[in-house]
Amino acid sequence: MITAILSRKGGVGKTTTSVNLGAALAAQGYKVLLVDLDSQASTSLSLGVSRWALAPSSADVLLNSYPIADAIRATRVMGLYLITASTDLTSLDRELGPVPRRESLLKEELSEVTDGFDFVLIDCPAFPSLAPVNALMASDCYIVPAVPHFLAIEGVRNVCASADRLCERLGSPTRLLGVALTMVDYRTRASRVNVQQIRQEFEERVFAIEIRTNIRLAEAPAHGQTIFEFDPKSPGAEAYRLLAEEFVLRAGLM
Amino acid sequence: MITAILSRKGGVGKTTTSVNLGAALAAQGYKVLLVDLDSQASTSLSLGVSRWALAPSSADVLLNSYPIADAIRATRVMGLYLITASTDLTSLDRELGPVPRRESLLKEELSEVTDGFDFVLIDCPAFPSLAPVNALMASDCYIVPAVPHFLAIEGVRNVCASADRLCERLGSPTRLLGVALTMVDYRTRASRVNVQQIRQEFEERVFAIEIRTNIRLAEAPAHGQTIFEFDPKSPGAEAYRLLAEEFVLRAGLM
Numbered sequence: 203m204i205t206a207i208l209s210r211k212g213g214v215g216k217t218t219t220s221v222n223l224g225a226a227l228a229a230q231g232y233k234v235l236l237v238d239l240d241s242q243a244s245t246s247l248s249l250g251v252s253r254w255a256l257a258p259s260s261a262d263v264l265l266n267s268y269p270i271a272d273a274i275r276a277t278r279v280m281g282l283y284l285i286t287a288s289t290d291l292t293s294l295d296r297e298l299g300p301v302p303r304r305e306s307l308l309k310e311e312l313s314e315v316t317d318g319f320d321f322v323l324i325d326c327p328a329f330p331s332l333a334p335v336n337a338l339m340a341s342d343c344y345i346v347p348a349v350p351h352f353l354a355i356e357g358v359r360n361v362c363a364s365a366d367r368l369c370e371r372l373g374s375p376t377r378l379l380g381v382a383l384t385m386v387d388y389r390t391r392a393s394r395v396n397v398q399q400i401r402q403e404f405e406e407r408v409f410a411i412e413i414r415t416n417i418r419l420a421e422a423p424a425h426g427q428t429i430f431e432f433d434p435k436s437p438g439a440e441a442y443r444l445l446a447e448e449f450v451l452r453a454g455l456m
Numbered sequence: 457m458i459t460a461i462l463s464r465k466g467g468v469g470k471t472t473t474s475v476n477l478g479a480a481l482a483a484q485g486y487k488v489l490l491v492d493l494d495s496q497a498s499t500s501l502s503l504g505v506s507r508w509a510l511a512p513s514s515a516d517v518l519l520n521s522y523p524i525a526d527a528i529r530a531t532r533v534m535g536l537y538l539i540t541a542s543t544d545l546t547s548l549d550r551e552l553g554p555v556p557r558r559e560s561l562l563k564e565e566l567s568e569v570t571d572g573f574d575f576v577l578i579d580c581p582a583f584p585s586l587a588p589v590n591a592l593m594a595s596d597c598y599i600v601p602a603v604p605h606f607l608a609i610e611g612v613r614n615v616c617a618s619a620d621r622l623c624e625r626l627g628s629p630t631r632l633l634g635v636a637l638t639m640v641d642y643r644t645r646a647s648r649v650n651v652q653q654i655r656q657e658f659e660e661r662v663f664a665i666e667i668r669t670n671i672r673l674a675e676a677p678a679h680g681q682t683i684f685e686f687d688p689k690s691p692g693a694e695a696y697r698l699l700a701e702e703f704v705l706r707a708g709l710m
């Protein structure tokens with residue numbers, strides 16, 4: 203099953219969720235492929251790949267016909283594999299502009315390798331642009347991470363509406379798997395009100411498991427580690443373990 | 457003076473800084489224009505414009521030759537004016553792709569109205585794409601908001617290097633005015649270490665004033681208010697007042 207991690211709003215935990223959900227699924231024994239489509243290469247850096255060792259990356263696969271199977275690399279985490287990103291992705295929109303079927307290049311490439319994996323997670327730059335559109339077309343479903351702040355809630359409505367419209371137009375059956383609440387901080391009344399608002403509006407489409415603010419999640423990438431390597435007993439590690447269990451349940455119901 | 461608020465990393469406080477720095481400068485008696493170039497229209501929503509009342513917006517000015525002077529609207533804040541954004545900006549890259557001098561359209565448009573303002577601040581989507589490039593070309597300087605987390609620090613190095621290279625290539629004198637530390641949280645050692653690291657690396661190019669995490673800054677946009685209208689005695693309001701003073705000092709030294 204292929205899942206795109208999408209949002210319109212920046213800094214809501216797309217990378218943190220891709221890396222740690224992926225690692226939690228691998229810890230359960232699944233074989234997982236992470237595809238980094240963001241030119242910042244945050245997922246790649248979070249897994250310890252040096253900025254100078256990013257090639258061959260998803261940019262080479264999409265722009266230079268590099269064989270996708272050769273772009274897959276193992277990580278230190280058993281069962282977790284990675285296709286890195288690189289800054290070359292910044293020219294994706296310009297270079298693929300005139301190419302026919304430009305929205306489904308990733309879908310065609312991934313179809314060659316996905317049989318070997320139980321789950322594929324795609325970390326995207328902010329929606330919309332060609333990279334997240336490719337991810338959406340290549341995926342069976344998508345997850346929208348959201349921080350319970352006013353500016354991010356506006357973004358959730360927006361991305362779900364645009365993604366569904368786009369899939370209809372391009373004839374893709376990709377559906378919302380769920381909205382994942384991240385950086386939840388119950389110290390303030392406003393946060394509680396915002397969480398309630400999102401749950402009332404999106405109902406069962408919001409994951410039951412919430413990821414609370416936990417600074418260890420922000421520290422782990424500096425060491426090139428997932429939260430399970432960096433601080434396995436932290437609340438952040440526990441939250442992503444539970445999120446992975448709910449993810450598998452929801453996937454089974456697709 | 458025209459300033460672009462830029463970052464490669466998402467969710468680092470570009471919108472929060474545009475709105476509240478703008479409002480603080482207006483409170484000091486300056487006439488300020490905010491230009492919203494992000495298709496999320498976060499700055500517009502933060503100032504109370506309804507999502508259904510965004511037109512005419514910066515998209516109409518850039519894509520439909522709408523007269524820029526007529527797109528300027530007053531806000532409830534004395535001395536603070538706004539050009540809204542709209543979702544039409546999502547097609548900027550595609551529609552302006554073949555247009556010659558596409559990087560300097562905003563510069564040409566803004567030059568007609570900037571004499572009437574002391575300061576212009578431009579809120580951008582994540583760098584790089586055509587909107588932030590237009591903002592950079594139109595600006596005298598740029599500010600990079602940064603959260604003292606590993607993933608955001610990587611982004612600061614990245615955006616400064618790309619912006620400087622781009623300005624050289626396109627012959628624009630735009631310079632870095634400063635890196636503004638936002639969502640600083642001194643409860644953890646890692647944050648202190650990250651702040652130190654940014655200050656050591658960027659030295660005097662980092663604003664002395666830091667914006668600490670203050671949930672009132674995240675709540676104000678829900679009410680369509682700046683922090684000075686919503687909670688003028690909050691630490692967030694005080695921090696942006698001081699940042700505005702340092703901004704004026706740095707601007708004077710340009």
Ligand SMILES: Nc1ncnc2c1ncn2[C@@H]1O[C@H](COP(=O)(O)OP(=O)(O)OP(=O)(O)O)[C@@H](O)[C@H]1O
Binds near residue numbers: 216217606
């Ligand atoms: N639950 C959490 N608690 C504390 N910090 C978090 C949490 N989740 C993410 N972070 C931190 O918040 C910042 C934003 O998260 P992240 O980079 O994963 O978001 P993103 O949506 O991928 O951002 P971008 O839009 O730049 O791709 C990062 O510095 C990350 O380390």
Ligand SMILES: Nc1ncnc2c1ncn2[C@@H]1O[C@H](COP(=O)(O)OP(=O)(O)OP(=O)(O)O)[C@@H](O)[C@H]1O
Binds near residue numbers: 211212473639671677
């Ligand atoms: N100092 C602060 N303390 C607490 N919350 C903050 C602070 N600054 C910004 N926020 C909140 O953090 C979130 C990210 O900030 P903001 O939206 O301004 O970032 P951005 O860089 O404009 O994001 P995007 O990449 O989506 O444009 C918002 O929900 C905002 O309300």
Ligand SMILES: [Mg+2]
Binds near residue numbers: 217218245
């Ligand atoms: Mg990311």
Ligand SMILES: [Mg+2]
Binds near residue numbers: 494499
């Ligand atoms: Mg913004």
